[in-house]
Amino acid sequence: MRLWKSKTSRQNIITLAAVIIVFSAVFFMNQGGMLSSSLSGQLVPICVYIIMALSLNLTVGILGELSLGHAGFMSIGAFSGVLAVTSLGQAIGNPLLLMIAAILIGGVLAAIFGFLIGIPVLRLRGDYLAIVTLAFGEIIKNVLNCLYVTIDPDGLHAAMFSGAKLPGKFIINGPQGATVPEKLSNFGIGFVLVIIVMLIIMNFVHSKEGRAIKAIRDNPIAAESVGLNITSYKMKAFVISAAMAGMAGVLFAMNYSAIEAKKFNFNTSISVLVMVVLGGMGSLRGSIVAAIVLTILPELLRGFDDYRMLIYAIVLILVMILNSNQRFLQFKITLKKKITAMFRKKEAAKK
Amino acid sequence: MSQNNATKMVPLPTDVIIPERDLGKQPVLDIRNLGIDFGGLTAVDGFTLTVGKTEIAGLIGPNGAGKTTIFNLLTNVYQPTRGSILLQGIDTKGMTTAQVNRMGIARTFQNIRLFGGMSVIDNVKVGLHNSIKCSALSSILHTPHYYKTEKAARARCLELLDFMGMADMAQYQAGSLPYGAQRRLEIVRALATKPAIILLDEPAAGMNPSETAELMDHIRRIRDEFEIAVMLIEHDMNLVMGVCEGIAVLNYGKIIAKGTPEQICNNPAVIEAYLGKKGAADHASEG
Numbered sequence: 338m339r340l341w342k343s344k345t346s347r348q349n350i351i352t353l354a355a356v357i358i359v360f361s362a363v364f365f366m367n368q369g370g371m372l373s374s375s376l377s378g379q380l381v382p383i384c385v386y387i388i389m390a391l392s393l394n395l396t397v398g399i400l401g402e403l404s405l406g407h408a409g410f411m412s413i414g415a416f417s418g419v420l421a422v423t424s425l426g427q428a429i430g431n432p433l434l435l436m437i438a439a440i441l442i443g444g445v446l447a448a449i450f451g452f453l454i455g456i457p458v459l460r461l462r463g464d465y466l467a468i469v470t471l472a473f474g475e476i477i478k479n480v481l482n483c484l485y486v487t488i489d490p491d492g493l494h495a496a497m498f499s500g501a502k503l504p505g506k507f508i509i510n511g512p513q514g515a516t517v518p519e520k521l522s523n524f525g526i527g528f529v530l531v532i533i534v535m536l537i538i539m540n541f542v543h544s545k546e547g548r549a550i551k552a553i554r555d556n557p558i559a560a561e562s563v564g565l566n567i568t569s570y571k572m573k574a575f576v577i578s579a580a581m582a583g584m585a586g587v588l589f590a591m592n593y594s595a596i597e598a599k600k601f602n603f604n605t606s607i608s609v610l611v612m613v614v615l616g617g618m619g620s621l622r623g624s625i626v627a628a629i630v631l632t633i634l635p636e637l638l639r640g641f642d643d644y645r646m647l648i649y650a651i652v653l654i655l656v657m658i659l660n661s662n663q664r665f666l667q668f669k670i671t672l673k674k675k676i677t678a679m680f681r682k683k684e685a686a687k688k
Numbered sequence: 689m690s691q692n693n694a695t696k697m698v699p700l701p702t703d704v705i706i707p708e709r710d711l712g713k714q715p716v717l718d719i720r721n722l723g724i725d726f727g728g729l730t731a732v733d734g735f736t737l738t739v740g741k742t743e744i745a746g747l748i749g750p751n752g753a754g755k756t757t758i759f760n761l762l763t764n765v766y767q768p769t770r771g772s773i774l775l776q777g778i779d780t781k782g783m784t785t786a787q788v789n790r791m792g793i794a795r796t797f798q799n800i801r802l803f804g805g806m807s808v809i810d811n812v813k814v815g816l817h818n819s820i821k822c823s824a825l826s827s828i829l830h831t832p833h834y835y836k837t838e839k840a841a842r843a844r845c846l847e848l849l850d851f852m853g854m855a856d857m858a859q860y861q862a863g864s865l866p867y868g869a870q871r872r873l874e875i876v877r878a879l880a881t882k883p884a885i886i887l888l889d890e891p892a893a894g895m896n897p898s899e900t901a902e903l904m905d906h907i908r909r910i911r912d913e914f915e916i917a918v919m920l921i922e923h924d925m926n927l928v929m930g931v932c933e934g935i936a937v938l939n940y941g942k943i944i945a946k947g948t949p950e951q952i953c954n955n956p957a958v959i960e961a962y963l964g965k966k967g968a969a970d971h972a973s974e975g
């Protein structure tokens with residue numbers, strides 16, 4: 338018999354504390370101008386990808402369903418966030434309140450799309466969600482690519498073809514993307530959003546809802562037999578996951594002066610998936626570290642840009658092969674034991 | 689049709705056999721003429737049975753007779769081709785498995801189905817899920833109400849585990865328990881859903897004689913203390929004859945005998961189903 342690792346809740350608190358400490362340190366270093374400009378420019382994207390990875394981890398690691406179109410939810414958040422900021426800019430003067438409103442609107446819209454996708458797909462058993470989200474990501478990208486929205490004192494005007502004569506100023510101009518009125522994102526907002534997302538996921542996983550979702554992943558037939566409505570719990574997790582990706586999208590968009598739909602393509606979805614798989618399915622700590630590393634690394638290795646997706650693919654395959662290899666898993670366990678034993682000995686020697 | 693070619697069938701008792709104490713109370717299960725076909729194969733046919741409010745009923749029969757299929761029909765895992773199921777007077781037709789559970793049927797599985805990666809106590813907490821009254825928002829915010837409901841749930845789980853003698857295993861990983869303990873945990877999880885009847889599919893399979901004896905005791909205590917009905921499938925005749933008050937024997941999807949343990953033991957059709965024609969003849973000459 339094996340004792341159940343009840344350390345997870347302690348681990349989560351440690352992770353949360355570590356994130357707060359590191360982020361605070363970085364925040365003050367950034368304020369004091371001690372960070373290189375390239376790194377300081379990466380701070381918001383790092384927060385964005387941490388949220389993306391955490392959100393995808395909820396779907397892939399905890400719910401056990403594959404989503405290949407997470408960038409689609411991100412783009413819905415991004416574009417609706419821009420629309421919200423532009424049209425509410427007059428009404429809400431305070432930039433922080435405006436940003437919060439945009440984040441909420443982006444999250445809710447992404448959640449609605451998650452819900453609509455979930456209605457037919459989450460009833461099915463199997464990898465249908467992967468196929469449908471893959472298609473969803475591509476469709477959203479292409480729809481946004483030919484969406485034209487303008488604003489004038491009468492309100493918003495939209496069309497789906499380039500020749501349309503729309504009154505007023507363009508907010509979204511087809512393939513040229515959306516114009517962001519003001520840069521509302523900053524590291525402080527990203528920091529707080531990361532903490533909120535972490536808290537929501539941790540609390541969710543540690544409640545009856547989280548138990549139900551893990552039970553459904555472990556054994557759906559048994560879960561049904563004890564009265565769990567499988568579809569509704571899958572839906573809850575997936576909608577929360579989509580909402581968080583939408584919020585990350587808003588944070589991302591408000592960090593630039595313009596955003597294009599093609600930024601939220603299949604490659605972005607796969608990059609986030611790589612973060613989750615590399616960090617370890619279901620591990621929040623792992624997702625955070627992987628998101629930080631994989632956001633900074635490509636900037637450092639600019640020359641390798643052409644090969645990045647190739648390397649990601651190879652790494653994904655390797656991780657999957659290794660994690661399904663019993664001998665490797667056994668090796669990992671013995672290694673862990675040896676290392677802890679070593680530390681124990683050292684401590685004992687000190688005493 | 690089925691009446692005509694049933695030459696080997698013993699006449700079914702027309703009266704319903706349930707324990708005396710349950711007479712006059714609404715039976716927990718009233719199954720009428722239930723049947724299911726898988727393609728060309730008729731797995732169950734004309735299954736009619738009434739289970740009293742606090743009865744311990746047995747379902748026996750040779751391998752492949754259709755016993756597990758009946759449990760799957762009762763829990764709406766399969767939709768019946770014919771017949772109806774009344775659960776405490778309510779027809780369960782069209783309900784989902786989860787709804788049937790909330791209406792009062794809990795079960796265990798022949799091939800154990802635990803939430804193997806979760807702790808023992810969390811397995812039971814999942815069984816308790818629908819009686820934990822805490823909204824999703826309250827859960828996400830970890831409000832004081834959340835802590836209150838979680839604490840109450842934990843206490844109740846430990847109580848239930850203790851009932852089956854497993855309180856000391858609460859923090860172990862469910863999938864790592866010995867076989868017998870896993871079977872008992874499935875029972876605890878099922879009890880946590882507050883059923884009106886619990887269906888046990890071969891609960892003694894893989895248990896040693898002393899564990900089986902303990903299980904018999906537990907089954908009686910489940911009936912007495914929870915005041916619910918138990919229906920069990922079992923190949924261990926000592927257990928079946930020892931705890932069951934009414935027994936139905938199934939062969940090739942049809943009931944070939946119903947009665948008390950004594951009636952079943954001495955029923956020639958049952959002996960023939962288990963031992964074959966020749967075996968039954970030998971048995972008779974020995975007797």
Ligand SMILES: Nc1ncnc2c1ncn2[C@@H]1O[C@H](COP(=O)(O)OP(=O)(O)OP(=O)(O)O)[C@@H](O)[C@H]1O
Binds near residue numbers: 754
């Ligand atoms: N989903 C299914 N599709 C097709 N045939 C099935 C299905 N489920 C059960 N059967 C068939 O129905 C018959 C009865 O199976 P069942 O599992 O109910 O037997 P059982 O009485 O529980 O046997 P055992 O004692 O071995 O557990 C078998 O012939 C089996 O092959």
Ligand SMILES: [Mg+2]
Binds near residue numbers: 755756757798
């Ligand atoms: Mg069976």
